[in-house]
Amino acid sequence: MTGPRARQEARTIGEWLGEAARRAPSASALVAEQRIGYRELDELSDRMAGGFAALGLRRGDRVCVLMRSSVACLGVWFGLAKSGLVEVPLNASSGSYLLRYFLEHAGATAIVCDAEFAAQVRECATGVESLRHLIVHGEEEGSEPGPPGLVRHRLAALAEQPPGDPGPVEPADTAVILYTSGTTGPPKGALLSHRANVNLARHTVDLLGYTEEDRLYSVFPLFHSNARYCSVMAAIEAGADLVLDRKFSASRFWDRCREHGVTAFNYQGAMMSILHKQPQRADDAENPVRLGFGAPCPPEIFTAFERRFDVRLTEIYGSTEVSIVTDMPPHRRKIGTAGSASVNYEVAVVDDRDEPLPPGAAGEIVARPVKPGWMFDGYHAMPEATARSWRNLWFHTGDRGVLDEDGYLTFLDRIKDTVRRRGENISSWEVERVVSDHPAVAQSAAYGVPSEVSEEDVMVAVVLAPGRSLAPEELIAHCAGSLTSFALPRYVRVLPELPMTPSQRVEKYKLQGEGVTADTWDREANLDAR
Known part of the structure; x- marks a missing residue:
């Protein structure tokens, strides 16, 4: 069966899986080489x-x-x-x-x-x-x-x-708690219902036109909403086959697509930049892939990437809490943006008082669903954080962006205190807590600085306790047992004091503005020197 399919309204994930499996008795998933x-x-x-x-x-x-x-x-x-x-x-x-x-x-x-x-x-x-x-x-x-x-x-x-x-x-029951990176505090657990999960999978299929003729490919882990709902559940919903690898290999990516007849893949983070920087091959365009889906593909390589690999890209903007807020299907593309409001959401850019800003003015991106069952139900055991995020009847993303005259959204940066490194959101709060656990550290600030690959690398500025000294290598060794590998700081800078506001908050924008200074220690440079 191809094209739109008749299907019952979303109920629970268990009922949905049984129905989808009966519709596609021969479809399968290849997960870490096991089918x-x-x-x-x-x-x-x-x-x-x-x-x-x-x-x-x-x-x-x-x-x-x-x-x-x-x-x-x-x-x-x-x-x-x-x-x-x-x-x-x-x-x-x-x-x-x-x-x-x-x-x-x-x-x-x-x-x-x-x-x-x-x-x-x-x-x-x-x-x-x-x-x-x-x-x-x-x-x-x-x-x-x-x-x-x-x-x-x-x-x-x-x-x-x-x-x-x-x-x-029940469809409205919580199916999953997906922890998002902490911003100015600890990580928050987004409560997502059965209905919200099934809705996202179905919207992905409708947006991209997946059918049982497709074979989807993802390199993202199953604690990410990307892999879970836009690959695994989307493939099951469409009756398409799925290939799920445990890690991304730039040198083998297109060969994996050829080997398994992949027709569509998901992307995020620096993945597109890394693929684009691979040495060109005569057979780059000789692959079965018809489309890629995700964000962000840098606008300066967007058209060249499509032409080189003979693939069509669909950009979106969303989050764990509100899934696909904007999208860019083939009939309304504007390269360099994340598309316009999807059929399921309203989107706006607002000022500090939540007043809508005119086209072209930068502010916070806010969104709200147009019908029930399309967003999270709050943060687990964090009623105050839930209320802050959902105020004045809008979900506040913590991201800064611009809407143009036609309603197309351009993402600019994060207002939230996170670092985005190679597709992973890293909690500054977590890094600071671990760094500050070292007895020689009196105060710390973790923040992102631009990476030569894409997105950011983690940098920490530390103030030492009186009379103490600390080698950067020692600090990294201290962090290695408690932080995820991708959250380990690349850069360490020791300062006599941190810039502070009158309310004693670190003015991280000043540190970020200074960037990687002459007195900054670079972990990767020191590894290369060995």
Whole structure:
């Protein structure tokens, strides 16, 4: 079947998966070189749901998931959804500080992890009062027990359970908590319903015209909304095949597309710039890909990229909280922008008083859905942050942009205190907390400076405690055990004091304006010098 398909209204993820699998009995996903059909995935997730029920987990319980992309991870994801449990997918590179924060803040009853993370989880889980179960994937029988008060299980044993009765699950129930990077405070968990997840997948399919003739490709992890809803669920919805790799390889990207007959891929971060900088090949345009989808592709390479690789690009603007706010389908493209308001949202650019700004004036990007079920339901256990983000009937993105006379949006930069590095949002708050844990550091500020590749690199300015000294290499070694690898500072600068406002807030814009100075230590330059 090609073209628009008749389909029932979005209900729950479990019901949606069963319907989609029946429509596409031969479609499948290749995840980290392991293949599973969508009908098999539907059956596997039924058994996973039975296993979770056998542990006594109940509707609304929160379950953290610390797994790399795999067939088992898909089974856990959809099994939790069918059980009415709330999935909390975590970055597989989370440092110990952030992992414990997630467990405690989510109030997790259970955590599912790959065997390679079991020791880290044991260490971080000790003393987390809500946690009762540690479920390990890829572990043999007879492994050491969990920490005191935590029962250890093998995921394979849970998958052997017969399907259970999940009980009532409603479309408006929370399906997932996706943690977004902290800005001026700790990371926030966006509450997303079953209906919101299914709506995003269906909108992606409608926007891009995916059919069962397509084969989608993603290199992003399953704790990202990009891979989850715009690749995995979009492929299932369209009845298309899926190829999901665990990492991005610029040198092998197009060969992977040729090898698997890929027709569409998702992109974000510096991915397009990196691909464009690869040495040109005579067969660059000889690939099966018809379109790429995401943001941002720098406008200065947009047309050249399309021509070189014979691919059509579709840019969007959105976030975890509000999905695809603007888009640029083929019939209304304006290169250099993120498109105009999608059919599901209103978008505006406002000043500090939330008054709309005229075309061409820069301000904060705000958005709101035109019907229910298209945005997040708030931040978990953070009512004040929820109220701040959703004021005057608009969701405040924390991003700065411009709308032109025709309603096309251009993203400019972030108002929020995050660093964007190679497609990852890095919490300045997290970096500062870890840096400041070093006994020689009295004060720290983390911020982004322009990268020669694209986006930003992480820089920290530190003030040392009286009478203390600290080598930059020592500070990086201190951070390495607690920060994700992509959040490790590249640049370190030691200052006698930080610029402060009268209210004692660091004036980071002054530090960013100074950039990489002569007295700045560069981790990559020092690695190259060895």
